[in-house]
Amino acid sequence: MLRRLVLDVLKPHSPSVVELSQALSRLKGVEGVNIVTYEIDQKVENVKIIIGGNKIDFEIVKKKLEDFGAVVHSVDEVAAGTRIVEEVRTPQDRSARL
Amino acid sequence: MGFLATIRNYIKISGVGSISRRYFIMNAFDGATTVLGIVVGAHVAEITNQLWIISAGLGAALAMGLSGFAGAYMTEEAERTVSLKDLEKSMLSDLSNSIVGEASRFASIWTGIVDGVSPTVSAVVCLVPFILSFHGMFPIHLAIQLSIVIGLSLMFLLGAFLGRISDRNVILHGVKTLCVGLVLTSILLIFKLVK
Numbered sequence: 001m002l003r004r005l006v007l008d009v010l011k012p013h014s015p016s017v018v019e020l021s022q023a024l025s026r027l028k029g030v031e032g033v034n035i036v037t038y039e040i041d042q043k044v045e046n047v048k049i050i051i052g053g054n055k056i057d058f059e060i061v062k063k064k065l066e067d068f069g070a071v072v073h074s075v076d077e078v079a080a081g082t083r084i085v086e087e088v089r090t091p092q093d094r095s096a097r098l
Numbered sequence: 099m100g101f102l103a104t105i106r107n108y109i110k111i112s113g114v115g116s117i118s119r120r121y122f123i124m125n126a127f128d129g130a131t132t133v134l135g136i137v138v139g140a141h142v143a144e145i146t147n148q149l150w151i152i153s154a155g156l157g158a159a160l161a162m163g164l165s166g167f168a169g170a171y172m173t174e175e176a177e178r179t180v181s182l183k184d185l186e187k188s189m190l191s192d193l194s195n196s197i198v199g200e201a202s203r204f205a206s207i208w209t210g211i212v213d214g215v216s217p218t219v220s221a222v223v224c225l226v227p228f229i230l231s232f233h234g235m236f237p238i239h240l241a242i243q244l245s246i247v248i249g250l251s252l253m254f255l256l257g258a259f260l261g262r263i264s265d266r267n268v269i270l271h272g273v274k275t276l277c278v279g280l281v282l283t284s285i286l287l288i289f290k291l292v293k
Contacts, residue, residue, distance in 0.1 A: 012185055012198055014111050043188040069198035071191050 001029075002056035003084045006077035007049045011070035013040075017047060020068050027064060029055035048076070105204075111197060112178075112205035118212040119263065125166050127256050127275065129217030132158050133224035134249035134279055138286040141242050142293070148232040148241065152225055159221035167214030175206035224249045246283065253279040 011020065017035045025033045030053040039046040051061060062072055079085060109115050133155050140151045182202045186193050193199045224245050231241035257275030261268040 010189060012189065012193075014113065015107075015197060019107075019110075041188070043185055066195075067197055069185075069189065069191075069193045069196035071189060 001054070002058060002078060002080050003053065004077065004079035005049075005051040005056055005058065005061065005075065007051075007061075007065075008073040008076055009047050009049050009065060009070050010044055010073055011047060011065075011068065012044055015068050020049075020065075020070070023064055023068065024049070024051060024061065027057070027060055029053045029057055030061075046073075107197075108201040108204040109208070111201040112208075114205040114208055117174075117205075118209050121166075121170060121209055121213045122216045123256050123260055125162070125213055126216040126220040127253065127278075129159065129162055129220035130224055130249045130252040130256070131279065131282060132162065132217070133221045134246065134253075135282060135286070137224065137228075137242060137245045137249065138283050142286050142290040146238055148228045148238055152228045152232060155221060155225040155228070159218045159225070162221065163214045163218035166217055167210045170213030171206055171210030174209040175203075178202045178206055220252055223252065250276055250279045250283075 011017075015023075017037060021033045021035045024030060030051055032052045034050040034052075036048045036050075037045050038048060049065075058075075065072060077087070109118075136154050136158060137151065140154070145151060179202075182193060182199060185198065227236075227241040227244035227248065228238075230236065231238050236244075254272040254276040258268045258272035260275070261271030264271075
């Protein structure tokens with residue numbers, strides 16, 4: 001079962017992020033939603049959506065986003081299981097940046 | 099989501115609120131002005147049959163209603179289809195089944211309804227005294243006076259409403275629209291004097 005989802009989403013300006021966050025937060029198994037807009041174009045905007053919950057259904061989330069005219073560009077982070085495991089930094093990450 | 103909540107949602111998403119408000123004022127004003135013209139014109143022509151005035155007024159109201167609905171619906175539908183296609187190009191996806199597409203289709207119908215109903219209602223309201231007079235409640239000359247007062251009051255109220263939504267002087271805007279009705283009435287009454 002999914003506990004956290006981080007999605008990169010492209011959406012029209014309307015419906016707004018407020019309406020989208022409220023709609024996502026009402027989905028079964030979702031406990032909280034955070035949406036950050038990081039790029040705004042003339043007609044569309046890119047947002048990062050972080051969804052936390054105890055039993056998130058990815059397909060239902062995707063369907064809701066599509067209902068709102070949004071498209072999932074990528075799934076950037078997923079946490080599943082009884083406990084959320086945070087991302088850890090490894091030496092390889094640092095060397096990769098170098 | 100309930101029916102009213104869905105409509106409110108569609109209005110918000112499509113941004114049709116301000117457009118329909120504009121259509122409502124413009125066409126209700128048209129309806130009131132047209133019937134005012136018919137009523138004062140009938141008075142100038144010394145028509146004493148209520149049914150003629152009611153028929154002419156209702157005919158005009160129906161014509162304005164139908165033309166308003168068809169014109170606004172077709173115009174809005176064409177404009178919104180272009181906008182939706184534009185947005186679909188930016189999104190690289192089909193939005194016709196999304197809430198955006200639904201709101202877009204709703205907006206066309208909504209503007210058509212507002213554009214059709216507003217002139218019809220304002221025109222029929224101005225004709226109410228003649229309908230009552232036809233049923234023998236009061237003489238026709240009183241119906242003419244009442245109808246003119248109702249028409250001018252409607253114009254004032256529409257102007258005042260404009261003043262209110264633009265957060266400016268309500269009375270001043272009411273008087274401005276009232277002046278249009280007064281000009282029309284005066285011109286027609288001059289015809290009566292020179293006849």
